[in-house]
Amino acid sequence: MLMEMGLDREEIAALATIRSELKEIPAQRRYLIPLLQRVQQALSYLPQAAIQLVAQHLHLSPSEVYGVATFYNQFRFTPPGRHPVRVCMGTACHVKGGDIILEHFERKLEIKEGETTPDREFSIERVACVGCCALAPVALMGDALHGHMMTGKVEGLILRVQIEKEKARREMGDRDER
Amino acid sequence: MGRMTVAELERIKTEHAERMAFTDKTYLLLCGGTGCHATGSLKVKDALLDALEQAELGATVDVIETGCNGFCAMGPILVVHPGDIFYQKLKVKDMAEVVQSHLVEGKPVERLLYKDPAAKKRIPVQSDIPFFAHQMPRALRNKGIIDPEQIDDYIARDGYRGAARALLELGPDDIIEEMKISGMRGRGGAGFPTGMKWAFAKASPSDLKYVLCNADEGDPGAFMDRSILEADPHAVLEGMVIAAKAIDAHKGYIYARTEYPLAIKRLDLAIRQATEYGLLGEDIFGSGFGFEIEIYQGAGAFVCGEETALMRSIEGRRGMPRPRPPFPAHKGLWEKPTILNNVETFANVPQIVRKGGAWYASVGTDTSKGTKVFAISGDVNNIGLVEVPMGTSLRSIIYDIGGGIPKKRKFKAVQLGGPSGGCVPEAHLDTPVDFEAIAKVGAIMGSGGVIVMDENTCMVDMARFFMDFIQEESCGKCTPCREGTRRQLQILEKICNGDGEPGDIDTLEALSDTIRETALCGLGQTGPNPVLSTLRYFRDEFEAHIHEKRCPAKRCVSLLSFEVDTEKCTKCGACYRACPVDAVEWKKKELARIDLEKCIQCMTCFDKCRFDAIY
Numbered sequence: 001m002l003m004e005m006g007l008d009r010e011e012i013a014a015l016a017t018i019r020s021e022l023k024e025i026p027a028q029r030r031y032l033i034p035l036l037q038r039v040q041q042a043l044s045y046l047p048q049a050a051i052q053l054v055a056q057h058l059h060l061s062p063s064e065v066y067g068v069a070t071f072y073n074q075f076r077f078t079p080p081g082r083h084p085v086r087v088c089m090g091t092a093c094h095v096k097g098g099d100i101i102l103e104h105f106e107r108k109l110e111i112k113e114g115e116t117t118p119d120r121e122f123s124i125e126r127v128a129c130v131g132c133c134a135l136a137p138v139a140l141m142g143d144a145l146h147g148h149m150m151t152g153k154v155e156g157l158i159l160r161v162q163i164e165k166e167k168a169r170r171e172m173g174d175r176d177e178r
Numbered sequence: 179m180g181r182m183t184v185a186e187l188e189r190i191k192t193e194h195a196e197r198m199a200f201t202d203k204t205y206l207l208l209c210g211g212t213g214c215h216a217t218g219s220l221k222v223k224d225a226l227l228d229a230l231e232q233a234e235l236g237a238t239v240d241v242i243e244t245g246c247n248g249f250c251a252m253g254p255i256l257v258v259h260p261g262d263i264f265y266q267k268l269k270v271k272d273m274a275e276v277v278q279s280h281l282v283e284g285k286p287v288e289r290l291l292y293k294d295p296a297a298k299k300r301i302p303v304q305s306d307i308p309f310f311a312h313q314m315p316r317a318l319r320n321k322g323i324i325d326p327e328q329i330d331d332y333i334a335r336d337g338y339r340g341a342a343r344a345l346l347e348l349g350p351d352d353i354i355e356e357m358k359i360s361g362m363r364g365r366g367g368a369g370f371p372t373g374m375k376w377a378f379a380k381a382s383p384s385d386l387k388y389v390l391c392n393a394d395e396g397d398p399g400a401f402m403d404r405s406i407l408e409a410d411p412h413a414v415l416e417g418m419v420i421a422a423k424a425i426d427a428h429k430g431y432i433y434a435r436t437e438y439p440l441a442i443k444r445l446d447l448a449i450r451q452a453t454e455y456g457l458l459g460e461d462i463f464g465s466g467f468g469f470e471i472e473i474y475q476g477a478g479a480f481v482c483g484e485e486t487a488l489m490r491s492i493e494g495r496r497g498m499p500r501p502r503p504p505f506p507a508h509k510g511l512w513e514k515p516t517i518l519n520n521v522e523t524f525a526n527v528p529q530i531v532r533k534g535g536a537w538y539a540s541v542g543t544d545t546s547k548g549t550k551v552f553a554i555s556g557d558v559n560n561i562g563l564v565e566v567p568m569g570t571s572l573r574s575i576i577y578d579i580g581g582g583i584p585k586k587r588k589f590k591a592v593q594l595g596g597p598s599g600g601c602v603p604e605a606h607l608d609t610p611v612d613f614e615a616i617a618k619v620g621a622i623m624g625s626g627g628v629i630v631m632d633e634n635t636c637m638v639d640m641a642r643f644f645m646d647f648i649q650e651e652s653c654g655k656c657t658p659c660r661e662g663t664r665r666q667l668q669i670l671e672k673i674c675n676g677d678g679e680p681g682d683i684d685t686l687e688a689l690s691d692t693i694r695e696t697a698l699c700g701l702g703q704t705g706p707n708p709v710l711s712t713l714r715y716f717r718d719e720f721e722a723h724i725h726e727k728r729c730p731a732k733r734c735v736s737l738l739s740f741e742v743d744t745e746k747c748t749k750c751g752a753c754y755r756a757c758p759v760d761a762v763e764w765k766k767k768e769l770a771r772i773d774l775e776k777c778i779q780c781m782t783c784f785d786k787c788r789f790d791a792i793y
Contacts, residue, residue, distance in 0.1 A: 028494075029493065029494040029495075030492065030493055030494045031494065032494035033475075033477055033491065033494055034474075034475070036477070037436070037475060037477065067496060068494065068495060068496055071479060071496040071497060071498075071653070072477035072478050072479050072497070073477070073478035073479060074436055074477040074478040075477065089398070089647075090398030090399055091398040091399035091555075091556070091593065091596070091597075091627070091629045091643070091644075092398070092399045092555035092556050092561075092629055093398075094398075094640075094643050095556045095557060095629060095631055095635060095640075096556070096557075097781065097785070100780055100781055100782075103780070104758070104780060107778065127437070128396060128398055128437075128478070128480065128647075129396075129397070129398035129399060129400070129401070130437055131212060131395070131400075131401035131404045131437070131438065132212055132213050132216055132250075132401070133250075133399055133401060133553065133555035133556075133561060134213050134250030134251045134253070134555065134561040134562060135213065135216055135217070135250075136555065136556075138216075145215075145216040147216055147217065150782070151758040151780050151782050152758055155758070
């Protein structure tokens with residue numbers, strides 16, 4: 001379908017699942033945000049096709065849906081990395097140097113906040129307070145929360161992901177050789 | 179299970195009396211708040227269970243995962259009852275020793291107990307630790323005692339007795355009267371009298387009305403609502419039932435931040451349990467009154483903490499405020515009379531109804547009654563959640579409970595009330611926490627975030643930080659907030675970058691006045707507060723940045739030269755070891771030198787240098 005241009009196979013499958021779930025949800029405006037949250041949970045972002053799907057179901061124009069989605073920080077419109085980095089920018093983290101941690105991630109991954117690395121491994125976002133002020137400064141990698149961040153720890157976190165990826169690649173390689 | 183009765187509540191309470199008094203077994207209360215989860219409490223729990231199994235203590239010892247204990251800085255935390263012995267910063271490898279030494283041999287493990295930094299000695303009993311000793315838990319009365327995932331635990335601590343009284347014995351007017359006597363003021367920030375708000379909504383005739391709970395805790399540095407939801411979700415549900423009875427509503431929503439997954443999980447479970455017990459749903463306690471609650475997940479917009487914006491958001495629209503009047507008590511969610519109260523407010527309601535408004539009003543000041551929960555963080559030793567009577571001084575919160583400033587640094591200011599609040603300097607530390615007294619010194623009570631800042635904090639940078647936040651979160655509907663905060667941010671950035679000009683301070687002040695007077699909602703009207711309060715107490719720092727191009731706190735990167743002061747340098751090498759890019763050249767017994775080509779200005783060495791030798 002034309003609507004699904006630019007999506008990979010998994011994303012198209014996820015979208016089909018959501019389409020089948022839609023039958024259960026009344027076409028009322030109050031379900032707009034929960035629906036967008038459901039889509040983002042499945043696809044980790046809101047591709048144009050999903051926005052059209054939701055708009056159609058709720059009898060709204062796509063621009064209306066887009067307008068609501070862009071208002072809220074939670075929604076993103078480009079695919080995040082497999083290991084999304086989120087750096088807390090709350091007050092307690094700021095006092096303890098959260099901006100320095102963000103900058104260090106940006107420098108190490110060579111992308112800016114809001115961007116994804118070309119290999120789609122990492123992306124960087126800033127989040128408002130995650131409520132773990134006792135551990136400031138805080139960063140999340142995926143769903144794991146890392147407290148008392150330091151510039152040295154930034155490298156460690158990135159390295160760990162890269163080592164694991166390399167390990168997986170080699171194991172795959174071994175299997176292929178066999 | 180069908181309909182709940184008071185007799186049944188009493189039966190559950192009796193059945194669990196020994197558990198609550200810790201007389202039948204040894205209870206290991208492990209903190210399961212977000213903070214402790216992050217420091218590894220789940221793994222500690224597994225290790226503890228393993229150790230208990232090996233010691234064959236399973237029958238006489240119970241491990242209970244509680245909500246947030248409050249002393250987040252010390253996590254993971256374990257409290258052993260009977261005895262109230264407090265263990266801190268536990269690791270997986272410590273657990274076998276705790277079981278063997280404490281539970282088998284009866285000797286608490288000395289090295290894992292709390293150590294008082296002032297007296298330099300271990301304090302084994304939780305209630306003797308200064309952090310806890312100065313508190314008065316009311317909204318947090320069940321924290322660290324009950325298992326938030328067990329409704330029976332809550333009932334055993336007199337849970338749902340307030341709702342029973344409200345539904346069976348009191349009329350709506352009696353409930354509102356009790357709230358008025360209590361003097362309870364909204365804990366979300368503005369401090370509007372709760373009883374009065376309910377009275378307005380009660381007086382609005384309508385076929386449908388709504389009770390909303392604001393759990394969109396967006397203030398950076400505030401986490402009391404999250405902790406209450408994680409530790410005692412039923413208290414909030416019970417508070418909402420009582421409010422619903424008072425205004426005759428039958429539907430409620432909890433608007434919760436999506437960033438709080440654990441709180442949402444526990445709330446969801448609590449709603450299901452309460453519904454199963456007949457404490458939510460139709461004909462509660464056989465009173466003929468019905469009420470149900472749904473969780474609505476916010477999608478991350480600070481302005482949605484504003485009541486009219488929050489309601490738009492539930493309706494599925496952009497969360498933009500609208501002018502008031504009409505007030506939500508007359509026209510709120512879907513144009514129906516609606517009350518919105520904060521999590522902490524609702525958590526206090528059951529006790530007010532159960533024990534009476536006069537009991538609640540017995541502590542506090544003339545205009546601010548009861549207790550307030552504060553989240554202390556920043557440059558302070560004991561980071562965590564504290565509940566104190568209104569009227570306690572800021573100094574007492576920061577020094578007696580908070581344990582003062584770490585690393586022997588000096589106190590500089592305390593930021594109260596989040597991005598809409600203000601900074602309070604040393605000279606006003608004896609100000610009591612009271613809505614009016616705090617406003618008088620240029621801050622606001624807000625939701626209760628207390629961020630302590632030491633001498634290394636630059637106040638211009640803090641003003642810039644808050645303005646950046648406000649600017650980012652401005653919804654863009656009204657011009658003063660959308661444009662005004664942007665201009666203010668640009669000026670503050672200019673000053674931090676060393677390009678400040680004479681006249682900038684005047685422009686900031688003029689813009690602040692205009693924004694305060696003309697913005698549409700609370701976010702805009704209070705937005706300039708951080709600028710005004712820092713200007714009020716730390717004008718000299720602004721002037722140093724503008725006129726001398728100097729950042730006295732050494733925080734603004736553009737105003738630093740990243741060189742080593744050869745007179746102050748003690749040749750210790752701390753900067754050399756800390757530098758992440760090897761930009762520091764140093765050998766034993768020689769002065770350090772920073773290679774500016776390599777330096778990435780990350781400030782790590784500034785933080786590590788104990789002799790203030792880098793400038």
